[in-house]
Amino acid sequence: MGRNRTAELLQGTLEFLVLRLLRSQPLNGWDMMHRLQLVSGDVLSVTAGSLYPALHRLEARGFVSASWTTSENNRRARLYKITPAGRRQLDAERQVWTRFSTAVDALLRDA
């Protein structure tokens, strides 16, 4: 049970981060993976095995949309964009996250 909950938490966090990234620009899976590793300074090790299911879950819930594109060097890739619903979700989650992290921060400082 404990392990499951951790996984859920991470999953939720990952989706949150994906939405945050897509807010700036549309990305494909590969680029997104590297951007995440870059931004988090390798603290979050994101694997393809967790990223792609997260993307598909977001798509199924209507927070992102995807379409096939062909890049300048003729490479096909599936490009993800954030939808208006995704933006709203991101805002909501950001608020939750801020409150949560403030609370944890405060606790940690006091302790």
Place this chain on the structure above:
Amino acid sequence: MGPLPRLRTRLRAILRPSRADRDLRDELQAHLDRHIEELTAGGMTRHDAAIEARRAFGHLVQTEEACRDARGIRVFAELAQDLHYAARMLRRTPGLTAVIVVTLAVAIGASTALFSVFDTVLLKALPLPDPDRLLVIGETSPSTHSTAVSYPDFLDWRARQTTFDDLAASMIIGGVMTGGSEPDRVFGRAVSRQFFPVLGCRFELGGGFTELQDRPNGERAIVLSHALWQRRYGDDRTVVGRTAIYNGDPYRIVGVLAADFDFYGGATANNDFFLPLGPMTDQPFMHDRTSHPGLAVLGRMRQRITIRQASADLGAVAAALQQRYPVTNANETVTVRSLLDDYVGDARLALWVLLGSAILVLTIACANIANLLLARAGARTREIGMRLALGAGRSRILRQLLTESLLLAGIGGAAGGLVAWGATASLAPLAARALPRTADIAPDWRILAFAIAVTTVAGIVFGSVPAWQTARVDVQPALRNGTRTSTGDGHRLRDGFLVAEIALSLALVAGAGLLLRSYARLLDVDAGYDARGVLTLRLRFPDAAYRDRAKIASTLRQIRSRVAGLPGVERAALTTGVPMGRSFPDRFAIAGRPEPDPRRAPGALILWVTPGYFRALGIHLVAGRDFADTDDDRGALVAVVDEAFARQQFPGRDPSAAIGERVKFYDSDPRWRQIVGVVDHVRPGPLEEPGGAEAYGPYDQLEPGWRAEIGRAMDMAIRSRVAPEALVTAIKHQLRAVDPDVPISNVRTLDETVARSIAPRRFNLSLICGFAGVALLLCLVGVYGVMSYAVNERTREIGVRLALGAAPRQVRGLVLGRAARLAALGAVLGTIGAVALARLMSGLLYAIPAGDPTTFAAGVGLVMLVALVASVLPARRATRMDPLVALRDE
């Protein structure tokens, strides 16, 4: 096409990748390609890069599945896969599959067939608009058991109620319809004009009655049933406005009912014809609130009124009437029930018990199947362990196993549908004799829904525990040990199912036993007459042709002597009512005692008979003498009473003490007559009901006016030396010779009448015995299966015991002892269940207490016996085991 591409196409066909699936694979492939590209750009060989990219990616197939899961599309693809796999598994074990499917087919088929009867009787709406708003309203007082209503009370209710659209009254009447080729004995109802509108029934032609017809001296109008119209007028659509002759008088036909008319049954249930009630309301007895012909009152509640509200409303009206008419209406209360409830009556309880029994059988079947699957779970440990090791999730395996059991259930359900089809067809004629509303049992959506629901639930019930047990295996020991890894848990589960199965079977067996004993007790009842070889029939003289009183008596005498003279006829007698037919309650007084108030006088059923009646019916004369031909107008007035009468009126004395006493009957002939004989008590109606005091008087000594009136409808009882059925033609021939316009009806043997009266019991009994039989059979199979499995599993242990010198008897004891322990536990639990079931069905029992210890003990004995018989073979196999072979096993 080479073998490899062919395999690939086949695989693709099986998996049928959807567009989304292809997209997903392309997307992940693009990711890999990108990585490979970057790695080769960094100097790696293409081969190493491919390997490295795959390594970095992680589990490709798992990711794919996770993505499909995330999108929710996986379920369908997997379902197809699961079904495919499940079908293969079932094909691999055809024996097991066949056993399960047959068990399910029988259990689902039986419950569905029974449900189709249940549905037809209790759930199907009456063919009337908003039938739920129709109520039957009766009045009961402590003195009368009937719920019949007096006409003035009906009028008051109708005027004062506030919760009904309207109330209508009806009364059963009967007579003769002439004017065609054959006279017709018809039964119908006199109804107030609100009757048809309240019912809301449809007409084939014309309509109901108007106010001009429904009043004293109103126009003579008649409504015909569809069947009578067809029989007498052959579908003639111009019949409205024409004249029908009923009891010799002309009536104008104003309507013909639609074919689907159903009021307590079709045309045969006193619905041949309808007359307006109004013309009969000028007779004084219609205005008597105490002694009245008895009306049935029907009401249609207003929209959005509940039965409770309607009942409270009428209760208040009845209370007001009590105040206003304290003498006649004291203690009279109103009873209200829905038309459907009143219509189906006792059938409701019986059908619930039967449906419950069918579902018990289905539950037992499920327990049996669960055990079979649990046994197989042991055998599949290795397969499941392998799949778990290869990365399948436990939930995925669970789903796979449940799919298997649902597929099994589906096949069993489909086969059960066929069984239900056949069973319903053979059940229908039995049901038609035993239950109301069963004239045609047609499948409808409720029956289909029931079958599907039962099948699904059964699949989940018998599949979930084995699936859970199977999917629970630990990977490593499963792979190491192979098949023999079922745990102690498996034992306990199997034993648990077996105990449950035995317990449920015991409950059913005990229930069946109680019904069986009730039935036997009922057959043992001494009804007071000997039904064998007796033919009964009813004569009805058309009123107009027999206005002359003397003509009726003389015609009756003629008929009687002609029939008595037929070869094969031992005795023929006339009576005002044969057993289970009409009965006339009367009140009496005994001479030499203070004269009672006629209203409070003791009651007895009185029959007016011709000499020979007692011998025709085989009613034993206890003391005194039978009626003789000399007991007529010229002779002294006499009567015969029964033992119950004698005991009640002359308690503590021999029944013959009644002889010589004088008695008079207020209602039929209030003249003193001397008791000359005492006969055995006769059960007048259903065999269950003992009935009270009875008396007989000579028909030829009735006051002439009343004699003619009563004589219009007389029953004849004929004891024959030959098969009674063989006489029917000859008797009809004699009657036609006397008067072709006198119809005879109700021609049947008394045996048949008795059989009809116990047909509902027979129906319940044969069904529940069938269920109990199936339950025992399932138990037999179940115990055998579990014991065989236990012996197999303990092969090694038994081998060791035998090798160490254990006697075969000890080994046999080992197996039988276990079976006995389980059966005993099941018997204890089952007895509790049986007590509960018996209490529920106590309304169906006769002369047997619901907690009858003998029946329960016999049930326990039977179930234990079955358990032991079923374990004999496995036990014998255990003793015959070759220790060497047994020890090498593993």
